[in-house]
Amino acid sequence: MNPLQNTEPKEVFKWFYEISQVPRGSGNERAISDFLVKFAKDRNLEVHQDKAMNVIIKKPGTAGYEKSPTVIIQGHMDMVCEKEASSNHDFLKDPIKFVVKGEMLYADKTTLGGDDGIAVAYALTVLDSKDIPHPPLEVLITTEEETGMGGAMALTDEHLQGTRLLNIDSEEEGVFLVSCAGGANVHVFFDIKKETAKGKFLKITVGGLLGGHSGIEINKQRANSIKLLGRILYNIKQNEKINIVEISGGSKHNAIAKDAHAVIAAENTEAVLKIVEKLAADFKGEYRAVDKLLTVTANETQNSSGQMFTKELTLNLIDFMASIPNGVQYMSMEIPGLVQTSLNNGVLEEIDERIKFTTSVRSSVKSALDEIVDILRIQAERCGAEFKKISEYPAWEYSPDSPVRDAAVNVYKKLNKKDPVITAIHAGLECGLLKKTLPKVDAVSFGPNLYDVHTPNEHMDIASVERVWKFLLAYLAELNN
Incomplete structure (x- = not known):
């Protein structure tokens, strides 16, 4: 009715x-x-x-x-x-x-x-x-x-x-x-390579975020769950030996990712949990004004597949997630308060034996748009991934x-x-x-x-x-x- x-x-x-x-x-x-x-x-x-x-x-x-x-x-x-x-x-x-x-x-x-x-x-x-x-x-x-x-x-x-x-x-x-x-969508692909799993398994989840339109609300500096997950994994891998088992986040290229998770295999889960706990507190402090319901959790889980990503793939994925930019990059020099150039790491998914990142890049200046696309291309190639630019619009x-x-x-x-x-x-x-x-x-x-x-x-x-x-x-x- x-x-x-x-x-x-x-x-x-x-x-x-x-x-x-x-x-x-x-x-x-x-x-x-x-x-x-x-x-x-x-x-x-x-x-x-x-x-x-x-x-x-x-x-x-x-x-x-x-x-x-x-x-x-x-x-x-x-x-x-x-x-x-x-x-x-x-x-x-x-x-x-x-x-x-x-x-x-x-x-x-x-x-x-x-x-x-x-x-x-x-x-x-x-x-x-x-x-x-x-x-x-x-x-x-x-x-x-x-x-x-x-x-x-x-x-x-x-x-x-x-x-x-x-x-x-x-x-x-x-x-x-x-x-x-104007804008363009970028796809980055990592071929999935696996090996026999070992160690204990943790599921790390980022959630509770507002999300929103990746153009209109990008200036509100809301948290992006994929980016936060990348920061967590990077900090863990800097201190502990880990392998990713599964990973995903976001749902639309033009929506700020509001949830993401990764299952990892680790030798020292207690140390990993302490790192996650510290970062959860850090993130809540960073985003207390815009994402008050932000949550970061890590819990023991099972790995029914018996496999995990190889060390090389794990490190390349984490380095890519942690190093690519996200959010507002330049403000307009002509219209006060208007974002000129931004990008949104919108979707991270496993599809057809590959890990696929989808990023939306926007700019009112074509050369600035090209710059951000080039940065993504460079980082993808450095991390052993395939890069594709699709659906560019003026x-x-x-x-x-x-x-x-x-x-x-x-x-x-x-x-x-x-x-x-x-x-x-x-x-x-x-x-x-x-x-x-x-x-x-x-x-x-x-x-x-x-x-x-x-x-x-x-x-x-x-x-x-x-x-x-x-x-x-x-x-x-x-x-x-």
């Missing part, structure tokens, strides 16, 4: 609820993509679905707007799938359950999918309406934004003629984004002349009697890729208040959704020339 069925804007929350009944994690978008196609066909709207499952729905302008330049309303259909350890939610088949707490909408121990389901809900409401004035529309809903912007990368200009782009993938009301960072550069931005500012001022904030963001928006595909596009990005995205604590400001909806309606009405 939709707890917001009687809350304004009713139609927006209706459609947000409807799409939340359809599993739509990144890479699992076929069902939601087909849902959007059916929605359009049921209303006799022109619709196109490409091989990447991107959907474009077209609607003619309303009376008086028929000859206005076409407006593109854009968002992405996929969502980050994160849940609390106690949740039994299956993102492949279960609907998202809404929980209202005061003025906020949460999910039940999972990500909510407001990023970017609210854009889809806004767009469907406009498409479904018969009385909302608007120019000719092209609603573009992309796939795999959260895992490297695969949908936007695959997009062509075949079915898009619009030159005015409204990206609804921002998370702070009253803030208009006009530029964003920055969205600031345009000093932007009628779309100016119109947004004017409408916002009329509605709210104050100026909006015009700024850039240290995260990848699809605007950079879309401007590459559609060079003549003039773009602005906005959205309602969303908090703790990419975490099970994600929540959306219900009243903000209504205010931004009223802004969108006024904005569309303004775009008639």
Whole structure:
């Protein structure tokens, strides 16, 4: 049941609820993509679905707007799938359950999918309406934004003629984004080599971290569990003989890793436990202001496989984990308070007989992005690993002349009697890729208040959704020339 069925804007929350009944994690978008196609066909709207499952729905302008330049309303259909350890939610088949707490909408121990389901809900409401004035529309809903912007990368200009782009993938009301960072994902692979296990076994776990969006919240200096685990293992190997038995951490390249663990074989477990205990205290001191629930534990365990990583692989893995950078690297020299360059060690996993690291690198300066990628390459090669750079995407550069931005500012001022904030963001928006595909596009990005995205604590400001909806309606009405 939709707890917001009687809350304004009713139609927006209706459609947000409807799409939340359809599993739509990144890479699992076929069902939601087909849902959007059916929605359009049921209303006799022109619709196109490409091989990447991107959907474009077209609607003619309303009376008086028929000859206005076409407006593109854009968002992405996929969502980050994160849940609390106690949740039994299956993102492949279960609907998202809404929980209202005061003025906020949460999910039940999972990500909510407001990023970017609210854009889809806004767009469907406009498409479904018969009385909302608007120019000719092209609603573009992309796939795999959260895992490297695969949908936007695959997009062509075949079915898009619009030159005015409204990206609804921002998370702070009253803030208009006009530029964003570019980025690249990096994979580093270690071939797994094992030998017969010996010694006693300990499971070391780092947990209790907040995590968060690796672009928007990287400036909050939250702890990264993979990095902390690397520091622990490095300190242990400097003093004791150990071999790694298994290791993993994080879940998404663009989410700050909030849990990680390693099982190790050690000769002197008592000494290892003392090292872990000291580092646990150190970490709690370092992060007491931002990750108050941080935990580090080490407990005796069993090794059912009877094997462990070789000494060479163990040392190479630990050296790589401990030596690679993480977090903010450079601040912008032009925009005070804006992160220019950062990276996030997002995922550490064992897959296909290899250990795979996935790191997300972001920067608004291409040369600085290249520098960090080169550092990762150098460290990977020094540690005997294979390096791959994948899914690089361009920055969205600031345009000093932007009628779309100016119109947004004017409408916002009329509605709210104050100026909006015009700024850039240290995260990848699809605007950079879309401007590459559609060079003549003039773009602005906005959205309602969303908090703790990419975490099970994600929540959306219900009243903000209504205010931004009223802004969108006024904005569309303004775009008639």
